[in-house]
Amino acid sequence: MASEAVAHESEHHAPPPQVAADVIAQELIATTTGATGRFKAWAWILGILSIAGIVALIVKFIDQGDDSTKWGYVAAMVSFLLSLAGGAPMVAMAPVMAKANWVRPITRIASLFSFAGVATLIMLIPLVAILPPLVTEGARRRTVWFMAPDYSPHFWTTLGLVLLLVTGIMLFYSAALPDFASMRDHSTGWRQRLGKRLARGWVGTDAQWRTLRMRIGMFGTFYFFILVFVNFLISTDFGQSMVPGWRDAIFPMYHTVSGFQAGVAGVVIALYFSRKYMKLEKYVHMDAFWSLGRLLFALTLLWIYFFYSSFIVFWYGRSENDIATLDLLIKGPMMPVFIAAMLLIWFVPWWILIWNKVRRGTGAMVVGSFIILIGLLLDRIRTFVPAWSVPPDQIHEKWLKVIPDAYWPSIFDVLIMVGGISLVALIVMLMTRVIPVLSVWQVQEFNLLSKPIKYIRGHATLVAKPD
């Protein structure tokens, strides 16, 4: 409704062009075939890096599987991948629940990230094996599981992550049914056969559409709750619980919200590259970047809010465990990482995303998103590496008496980190070969519901709101 500061009529962006529904279907399905040389090259590079990462993980497990203090970087990666791959599908879910129109074309690319949850699961497996049980050397460490069995964190985190993967895939599948039907009708070869099998007789009756919307709502809600649950477990069992005296009630929410931030940043990046290299300018409008930009900006500000809320309570408290926690995570050996993380996850993106011109474009938005992801990785390193560095024999103290030194990642850690990120990117890329990267039926719906009109003498967009 409202326009921002527009100096001149000529700066008004033209309304998005109207495209016929069958043209939409054909053009979007065509994006699944015809992978360019550049695409294949990148797929190979990412594939090699992913395999290198998995191999490094196995070698590290064999070599250092008995020393939990060396696994901080892997824990940080699990958290990072959970944030990126787990947070991205929220873009497919939350604005849909809020009945936003702008999100319709881009829900598919967001929900493709749920497949990348496989990468998180792969990384988690050795970590679960190495995570100490709740009772070590006869004493029980502080935990949110209180009197539950000793291996509760291991069980519930694994179960939670598996459930997240499954729910994410079900959310994707529920929304993809009409597109599988489109592939059945318009594709050839294995894609056509796959579409036929997965479309499960979709013809587009009223009842089928109602069921589809109900499923999206249901799986979306489940996904959100499971995501919050898994974030809670990873941040406490794999983070706070490892450090004596670190009692931070906001940390799970901090972890979750910065996870959403990473997810949105990931979607922006994926959207940018898809739009550019698959020539999807007709379907992905500035509207989408504008709204994602606002969301990203709000989440960036929320990061500093959550961080400061926790920091100020420790800073004022000044009890031994408050001081030890601050030393461990912020003021001590991790200070350079903390400063870099704060700059990259908050300060720099804030000053990039605050400008309307940036949010109306794509280039600076992508740069901002990359910066946020690097910042988030550093932030996870800042929290998980020191947490895992605490020697197991200190874990039963009332507070941390000796701050462990920071250490650089080993070559295995570097390969694992690069491999994990590569695997996420690879999975998303490969999925765009299986199903159109933009949801065909939602782009058609967007075109149906949103039309450019002439209003008396001006230009406007008419947006139907059926719900």
Added chain:
Amino acid sequence: MSTQSILGLFQQPESAADAMDGLKEAGFELGTFDVLTGTPYPEGAFGEYVPQHRLFRFPAFGAIIGFTLSIFLTSVTQLAYPMVTGGKPILSIFAMLIIMYEMTMLAGVIATVIGIVFESRLPNMKPGIYDTRITEGWIGVVVTFDDDSKVADAESVLNKAGALEIKHAK
């Protein structure tokens, strides 16, 4: 030469837009005619001149002033009357940040409000020709003149567009 203005009153937005088109075609300069409505319409709905504004400079300016004042207030006062509380340093940046943040935002908001009022060209206690039916759904097209020669032209344009009434003001 007296400055005159006339106000044509319309009930339909299309007619008002026709009047605006007519005035443009008749050679009236942009800025000498305007449309008055009791409700906001989408920008450009009457083909009107979209004004430039500098509203975004106001909060930036206000925030800078607020930030500077807040640094002054929090640091100079605590240094002038130092009292150690809770073992914290006299200049505790983390505590000062809160007051600095609030004062920056306050100054930004006040400056924005001043900006809105200023950019709306208010207060204007001599607003010129007007009709109370504008806030009942009528649309007014007002034309201002430097001399009387073009008044008749403007009137004929407004009448042709379907003005239900034309008011004059000296």
Added chain:
Amino acid sequence: MQQRRELDQVYTNRKLLNGQLDTPKWWAPTVTILGIVVVLGLIVIAVMINKGLGMTGLARPVYWGLFITTFVFWVGISHAGIMISAILRLTQAEWRRPVTRAAELLTVFSLLTALVFPLIHAGRPWRIAYWIMPYDLARGIYPNIRSPLIMDPVAISTYLTGSTLFLYIALLPDLGNLRDRTTGWKNAMYTVLALGWRGNPRQWKMQTVGGILLSALMLPIFVSVHSIVSWDFAVASAVEGWHSTIFAPYFVIGAVHSGVSAVVTMMALMRWLWKWDDFIRPEHFDALARLLIVVSTGWLGFTFLELIFALYGQDAPEIALREMQMFQWPWNGLFILFFLTAYAIPVPMWLFKRVRTNIALMFWTSILVNIGMWLERFLIIVPGLARRTPFVYTWEAYRPSAVEWTIFIWSFAWVTFLMLLFSKFFPLVPLFEQKESQVFTTDVMIGRAKVPAIIREAD
């Protein structure tokens, strides 16, 4: 589903300005009764200031009781305004239109009321005047900006100033409308207040752009205010149940919960009292209830986290406090009542559309929520302090005195009184927003279906 009504501007003016142009019959008696309660309350406050805080039930160790609870409660209610006005404006939700002004008004008046409590809570309130200007520098001290008690007034004043200015700016078009509809001294008053508003494109553009800019500026303030209020408690490491990092977002989301519920209460009353059935419709309550379900479930998550991490530390005093809260009378009774009223009764009811569109049920459930949220603040503030009662040789548990209860009731009467007084001179529903919705919404045919649609300006 949005229901579109065709309402012409003359009708809109007549209905929504009925508070200013004709006074409803119930207005004068209601305002008189409220005025009496307000004056009585002020007398009680004056007596308390004269005789001292001994008239209240406050004593070692419960130094903060009903007054601070009510203070936090009113700050919480004030969060409705920006939530509805700013966030819904930025997300372009059409259903915000009837409510924005009343919500902003509630913000302003509840903040004013909230500010009263720390003032009367001081042993010698007149000394607080020196906090402002000129400070008693001869004693060699200056307000300690490291104290959250100093940060509080700064934050609340910022929010109050911002909200008041935002309210005034958004009121300008309606002041122009009132100027056009009145004569005599009223006309003169509105002419001055309207600043010469005419309704040309420049002015409307400033309303739109300025409204969005102010919303964007007020949002961070809104988040910070209740966070700072929460830090009054959270930074105190000595009191069990207080030193938790989650207090800031927990309080903010609780404030949104109670504030939006208060807006629902207010909207129902507005519809019934001024007969605004055409403007405040069941679909608005439906949308608000859905928002409330999300917010309250988020709030529940935060409550759960706060409890889990209180027990996480396995700290004996903390666990003793929680045992007292859950298992000892009267705390356990209050706790159960709090949980039932704040979440367990209203939220499951709101899951049903029949309840969400039933205005009477929405009215009563929203009142329940605010009872629960007041109790929530009470249960955060008082038990942590009251647990120490046996250790400080105080014979009696904290029991709020009649003076405290009177002032508590006075605060509700004061806010309602101010709102009704405002309604005599200014419209509670923004007229130009209603008229704007007539312009910016339409019906469009998709196949045989008539679908409501909105018109968005080209970016």
